[in-house]
Amino acid sequence: MHKPILFLCAPLVAGAALAQFPPPDDATPFVSVPAPVFVLDHVRVIDGTGAPARDDQAIVVAQGRIGFVGPAASAPVPAGAQRMDLHGYTVIPGLVGMHNHLYYTDSAAVQSAGGSIGEPGLFVAEIPYTAPRLYLAAGVTTMRTTGSLEPYTDLKVKNRIDAGKMPGPDIDATAPYLEGAPTLFAQMHELTGPDDAVRLVDYWAAEGMTSYKAYMNITRDELGAAIRAAHAHHLRLTGHLCSVTWPEAIALGIDDFEHGPVFTDSEFVADKKPDVCPARLSASWMKQEIAGPQVQALIQNLVSHHVAVTSTLPVFESSVPGRPRLEQRTLDAMSAESAQSYLTLRARVPLDSPVGALMRKEMDFEVAFAKAAGLLLAGPDPTGNGGVLPGFGDQREIELLVEAGFTPEQAIQIGTQNGAVFLGRQDRIGTIEAGKQADMVLIKGDPSKKIDEIENVETVFKNGVGYDSKKLIESVRGQVGIR
Numbered sequence: 236m237h238k239p240i241l242f243l244c245a246p247l248v249a250g251a252a253l254a255q256f257p258p259p260d261d262a263t264p265f266v267s268v269p270a271p272v273f274v275l276d277h278v279r280v281i282d283g284t285g286a287p288a289r290d291d292q293a294i295v296v297a298q299g300r301i302g303f304v305g306p307a308a309s310a311p312v313p314a315g316a317q318r319m320d321l322h323g324y325t326v327i328p329g330l331v332g333m334h335n336h337l338y339y340t341d342s343a344a345v346q347s348a349g350g351s352i353g354e355p356g357l358f359v360a361e362i363p364y365t366a367p368r369l370y371l372a373a374g375v376t377t378m379r380t381t382g383s384l385e386p387y388t389d390l391k392v393k394n395r396i397d398a399g400k401m402p403g404p405d406i407d408a409t410a411p412y413l414e415g416a417p418t419l420f421a422q423m424h425e426l427t428g429p430d431d432a433v434r435l436v437d438y439w440a441a442e443g444m445t446s447y448k449a450y451m452n453i454t455r456d457e458l459g460a461a462i463r464a465a466h467a468h469h470l471r472l473t474g475h476l477c478s479v480t481w482p483e484a485i486a487l488g489i490d491d492f493e494h495g496p497v498f499t500d501s502e503f504v505a506d507k508k509p510d511v512c513p514a515r516l517s518a519s520w521m522k523q524e525i526a527g528p529q530v531q532a533l534i535q536n537l538v539s540h541h542v543a544v545t546s547t548l549p550v551f552e553s554s555v556p557g558r559p560r561l562e563q564r565t566l567d568a569m570s571a572e573s574a575q576s577y578l579t580l581r582a583r584v585p586l587d588s589p590v591g592a593l594m595r596k597e598m599d600f601e602v603a604f605a606k607a608a609g610l611l612l613a614g615p616d617p618t619g620n621g622g623v624l625p626g627f628g629d630q631r632e633i634e635l636l637v638e639a640g641f642t643p644e645q646a647i648q649i650g651t652q653n654g655a656v657f658l659g660r661q662d663r664i665g666t667i668e669a670g671k672q673a674d675m676v677l678i679k680g681d682p683s684k685k686i687d688e689i690e691n692v693e694t695v696f697k698n699g700v701g702y703d704s705k706k707l708i709e710s711v712r713g714q715v716g717i718r
């Protein structure tokens with residue numbers, strides 16, 4: 236009897252052998268610059284401090300660290316270094332993405348086809364394979380997940396990347412959303428009170444999460460308790476709020492606000508009930524002038540309490556009629572179902588949608604906030620109608636910051652140094668300076684003149700190891716939304 240069983244099992248075993256587990260080191264095939272000592276020669280440098288681009292520079296890297304940045308003519312080139320002549324190229328610091336989920340709205344068109352989302356709520360796909368690859372390919376070397384729907388998957392992705400087993404950015408893993416009732420999402424827990432909030436904050440800190448995010452239906456009591464518990468762990472809490480106003484959350488000690496105020500701060504809603512997320516929040520902002528006393532008071536309140544704001548312009552842009560320009564690389568990366576869902580929802584954007592005007596107001600707020608010395612962070616938020624992809628969305632965010640009114644160098648600073656400052660890692664990452672970790676993005680062209688050339692990434696250096704951007708993107712073709 237043994238023989239037939241063996242015979243039957245053999246093809247399965249052979250299949251299992253083809254799909255080995257655990258897999259071999261999955262990051263190696265994408266490494267294009269493995270040399271421990273190398274020089275990026277005659278390259279343009281945008282260093283992430285907001286300073287103007289500098290031409291004809293050299294960057295010397297040894298053992299994962301930047302040893303020298305300065306004029307190419309005076310570069311100390313170590314013996315045996317790999318030397319790359321990079322006329323026509325630009326180097327920027329690795330992006331620090333601050334709203335970079337490991338999940339994606341893959342099928343929102345199907346789920347909303349009946350006019351509303353049915354029970355048990357919106358279900359969103361985790362993309363633990365494609366997202367880290369796309370983030371890294373686009374130049375993201377550090378990121379915060381800013382809300383988890385599959386926490387153990389997120390933690391595993393972080394741990395596999397840390398172990399060098401798969402390609403991807405360094406991850407600040409955010410715990411599952413701290414959300415009240417009624418939530419839109421099938422995968423979210425609904426808090427039952429402040430004790431429940433503290434229980435979850437403590438639990439997820441013990442599991443290895445390193446940040447928190449409060450969500451749209453949390454109460455003031457729950458939020459206050461969660462912030463105190465997070466701070467007791469020396470961890471930070473951000474919020475995409477609605478039920479709690481921004482001034483209420485600032486008074487409770489929040490560290491950061493997601494998306495900016497125009498779509499999330501309910502303080503100007505006339506009949507606002509405490510702890511309830513009101514309808515027509517954005518309409519209340521339409522009447523506000525950014526230069527007016529109420530918004531200026533909010534900016535002063537944020538700045539004086541050292542509360543950051545995370546800009547996520549791409550997710551708003553995807554609800555503006557006709558925007559963004561459809562890119563082939565975006566559709567190529569999506570699974571067939573995801574592409575269909577996105578194109579369906581894109582076609583459903585009403586031509587008279589107010590989101591274009593609201594996004595412009597949000598842009599004006601962000602410029603005013605940064606001018607007032609507020610710490611503005613950047614991230615894509617790959618949700619909404621599915622048009623914003625990991626990585627590509629991080630690049631689009633920088634482009635939209637330029638549309639908002641920042642110089643390309645300032646926009647890159649917001650997407651690099653500012654994130655590093657918020658994470659408390661500014662001594663190691665966020666700028667191109669001697670002594671820092673060699674997290675850098677090599678770009679063909681000159682984004683200081685034409686910001687959309689930031690999409691022409693060739694090599695992404697993380698800790699001094701260069702990854703081939705095109706190979707990473709090719710490796711996820713047709714799979715975003717599936718895995």
Ligand SMILES: [Zn+2]
Binds near residue numbers: 618
């Ligand atoms: Zn988000």
